[in-house]
Amino acid sequence: MxxxxxxxxxxxxxxxxxxxxxxxxxxxxxxxxxxxxxxxxxxxxxxxxxxxxxxxxxxxxxxxxxxxxHVKENKDVKIEKVRTGTFRVRVTCEKGGDKLVAVLEAFDKMCLNVEQARVSCENGFSMEAIAVAEDQTLNVRDITKVLLKAIGKQSGEKDCSDL
The missing domain is CATH 4.10.280 (MYOD Basic-Helix-Loop-Helix Domain, subunit B)
Structure with missing residues (x-):
């Protein structure tokens, strides 16, 4: 109970x-x-x-x-002609790879001598340089094309001529 x-x-x-x-x-x-x-x-x-x-x-x-x-970082190459054969080059792109080496190799291929340069890798790669051309026939468009190709290869993109 x-x-x-x-x-x-x-x-x-x-x-x-x-x-x-x-x-x-x-x-x-x-x-x-x-x-x-x-x-x-x-x-x-x-x-x-x-x-x-x-x-x-x-x-x-x-x-x-x-x-x-998938969004690509801005690759920016600005070149100003200071005087005949002398160019002010500004390159900005994303970090990674040997961008400085690629840019300097591109300068070497175009026979450009770097007189003064400032490089930063704080918020991506950026470079300002004053370059003097040994060959006076170089123009801004050619330099821009070669530099874009150089920084593009370093970021892993394929070159159209390689295909």
Missing amino acids: ACRVQKRVSLRRKLQILRVLTNSNSAKRISIAKSAVLRLYKLKLALETVKRQYENLLATRRECISLLN
């Missing part, structure tokens, strides 16, 4: 806890159980919604990272 009373007290305690958790005002066991099942169902739906939103955010993140990886 005492065992039965303990079970009944235990059941009432559990029903009271369940009623508090489900915000149920009913005293009936069936009503409390229905409220608990309804509450669990709502929580399950909320959890599925959160999972779906999380998966959407991950997909968006992957897409953004993919787009950022």
